[in-house]
Amino acid sequence: MNICEHCGYHLKMSSSDRIELSIDPGTWNPMDEDMVSMDPIEFHSKEESESYKNRMDSYQRKTGLTEAVQTGTDQLNGIPVTIGIMDFQFMGGSMGSIVGEKITRLVEHAGNQLLPLILVCAFRGARMQEGSLNLMQMAKISSALYEYQKNKRLFYVSILTSPTTGGVLNFFI
Incomplete structure (x- = not known):
């Protein structure tokens, strides 16, 4: 259960671990898993010796994911x-x-199919390497969630995990 047997501390879980623990076995159907971030502003930090694209490639190899969220039915x-x-x-x-695009598409799919929606958040904040483009995603998600919640028969729950920063509260709740 990802709890330290010595101190009782809850260990961090990957999104794949959460999927395996949370849903019925054999029912996971990922959505938009081939979507990958580009380098829209050609970000290269003076402090970092690598480009944003190289950093993304490194995280993709390290985690086996294409992005920081997995979405699906x-x-x-x-x-x-x-x-x-x-x-x-x-x-x-x-x-x-x-x-942001993957979460927005998930919310819209849930609304179109009249399905319950669960968002599990482990979030540090906006990704500075994409400039203001990432900030637009928060508004887009908020708008999609507003439309989804207009149908009072639909169920939405946001689960905030550790670590999650306070800024996320503005658009996930």
Whole structure:
């Protein structure tokens, strides 16, 4: 259960671990897993010896993920649901253009299919390497969630995990 047997501390979980623990076995159908971030502003930090693209490649190799969120449909106790699970191990779960796009598409899919929506957040903040493009994602997600929640029969829950910074509260809740 990812709890230290000596001190009782809850260990960090990857998004893949959360999927395996949370949903019915064999029901995971990922969405948009081939979407990858580009380098829209050709970011290269003076302090860092590598480009944003090289850094993304490194995180993709390290985690086996293409981005900091996994989205898809599955079943939870036999009930069809949509779920988005952020992964802090991928650049601190930071919000880039593709993370925002994947979450927005998930919310829209949940609304179109009248499915419950679960978002599991492990989030450090906006990804500075994409400039203001990533900040637009927060507004886009908020707008999609607003539309989803207008249908009072739909169920939405946001699960904030550790670590998650306070800025996320502005658009996930």
